[in-house]
Amino acid sequence: MRHRKRSKRQRKIDRGMSDHHILPVSRGGTKTVRIHIKIHQKYHALFSNLTPDEIAEYLVFTFWDGYVPQIWRIEQ
Numbered sequence: 638m639r640h641r642k643r644s645k646r647q648r649k650i651d652r653g654m655s656d657h658h659i660l661p662v663s664r665g666g667t668k669t670v671r672i673h674i675k676i677h678q679k680y681h682a683l684f685s686n687l688t689p690d691e692i693a694e695y696l697v698f699t700f701w702d703g704y705v706p707q708i709w710r711i712e713q
């Protein structure tokens with residue numbers, strides 16, 4: 638496959654960006670999102686390799702004394 642050289646604009650966008658696995662690879666994750674490397678490092682400094690569900694639980698019980706944000710509540 639022929640690789641096209643990235644445009645100056647695309648190189649600027651890519652600079653400082655990194656791929657973050659939504660679910661850690663060690664936990665079976667494959668999907669990634671592009672986030673700035675500095676934010677990425679801070680995310681992992683705070684949450685290590687927790688899954689999104691584990692992070693939500695950590696936030697609720699460590700910082701919010703059991704309060705679950707409305708947006709996370711599932712209508713029954």
Ligand SMILES: [Zn+2]
Pocket residue numbers: 656657658677681
């Ligand atoms: Zn990551």
